[in-house]
Amino acid sequence: MDSQSIVTLVARKGGVGKTLLLYEFSNFLANFENLYTGILKEYFTKKPLVLKNSKILLIDMDEQKNISQYFDHYEEEEEEGTVLGIFLPEAKDPELIPVAKNIDLIPGDSRMATVGDTIATHNDKNFKILKWYRNHAESLNLSAYDYIFFDFNSGTGTAQQNSMIVANFILTLMEPDKSSFTGKVQLEERIDNIRQTLTDPMDDSVSYVTAELITLANKIENNTDLSKQLKAFAEESEDILGWMPKRQQLPNDVLRGKSMFDTEVMQERLKKQSDREFYKHVVNLFTKLKNKMDE
Ligand SMILES: Nc1ncnc2c1ncn2[C@@H]1O[C@H](COP(=O)(O)OP(=O)(O)O)[C@@H](O)[C@H]1O
Numbered sequence: 001m002d003s004q005s006i007v008t009l010v011a012r013k014g015g016v017g018k019t020l021l022l023y024e025f026s027n028f029l030a031n032f033e034n035l036y037t038g039i040l041k042e043y044f045t046k047k048p049l050v051l052k053n054s055k056i057l058l059i060d061m062d063e064q065k066n067i068s069q070y071f072d073h074y075e076e077e078e079e080e081g082t083v084l085g086i087f088l089p090e091a092k093d094p095e096l097i098p099v100a101k102n103i104d105l106i107p108g109d110s111r112m113a114t115v116g117d118t119i120a121t122h123n124d125k126n127f128k129i130l131k132w133y134r135n136h137a138e139s140l141n142l143s144a145y146d147y148i149f150f151d152f153n154s155g156t157g158t159a160q161q162n163s164m165i166v167a168n169f170i171l172t173l174m175e176p177d178k179s180s181f182t183g184k185v186q187l188e189e190r191i192d193n194i195r196q197t198l199t200d201p202m203d204d205s206v207s208y209v210t211a212e213l214i215t216l217a218n219k220i221e222n223n224t225d226l227s228k229q230l231k232a233f234a235e236e237s238e239d240i241l242g243w244m245p246k247r248q249q250l251p252n253d254v255l256r257g258k259s260m261f262d263t264e265v266m267q268e269r270l271k272k273q274s275d276r277e278f279y280k281h282v283v284n285l286f287t288k289l290k291n292k293m294d295e
């Protein structure tokens with residue numbers, strides 16, 4: 001792949017697992033070739049379209065700065081060089097900070113909570129990210145990244161609409177709860193609505209939002225009816241790419257600053273049969289997702 005995938009993570013509500021998934025998926029992509037040819041070799045049953053360790057840029061749009069925290073880059077106060085610079089000319093330009101091998105981060109900023117209001121009256125309020133990208137593509141060598149991810153809190157405000165305009169993919173998660181199906185429909189309607197609103201003023205039939213929606217199910221357990229229902233739906237419906245199990249190890253690892261694709265973590269875990277099955281499942285789900293983004 002010489003092209004680049006730009007992905008924005010969207011959900012109707014917080015807590016569905018976007019940031020955790022992004023953390024693990026970034027670690028997976030950044031080390032993909034090593035994993036595929038090395039320690040996880042026998043776990044892959046799907047062939048990748050592109051075999052290489054990818055370069056990732058994470059852009060933390062969430063004012064709670066979770067993905068920045070996960071990569072141990074959290075500053076309570078002095079916030080300079082953050083994502084805010086994409087939206088406000090008076091803020092300092094965003095910095096691309098290397099946080100792991102092949103992973104760079106534009107840190108989050110608590111002031112993102114109000115940026116939508118601040119730029120509400122700007123003519124170009126929906127095009128801030130696109131403009132930033134175009135203006136800095138060369139100086140920041142943005143085309144060197146194979147994947148750029150925008151991590152959001154929830155909702156579909158101005159900042160998120162901005163990201164939809166530059167994105168090739170909108171990635172969303174469903175979790176097994178009573179409102180997951182109505183939530184899915186509501187989100188799809190909201191995205192359609194944005195597609196119809198953000199159109200070329202000279203031609204309403206041309207939308208600036210061309211991104212494809214990808215849905216995953218997350219936090220699937222073995223023993224609940226809601227999980228079984230959602231899993232069955234994920235397996236038979238074209239609408240859902242796949243499902244991710246619920247696994248308490250994942251949040252525990254993140255708290256220690258470890259990914260499930262950390263070499264030491266894998267060496268320890270792969271001794272156990274149940275963990276080997278878990279790895280096999282995740283590796284193939286993530287390969288499917290990667291292939292989709294590499295098409
Ligand atoms: N597959 C999973 N298994 C176990 N815990 C999960 C899983 N996915 C997410 N979590 C946990 O659920 C909580 C919410 O996830 P998070 O990624 O912060 O959601 P979001 O970014 O969508 O708000 C976190 O504590 C996270 O560690």
Ligand SMILES: [Mg+2]
Binds near residue numbers: 018020062066152153
């Ligand atoms: Mg999050």
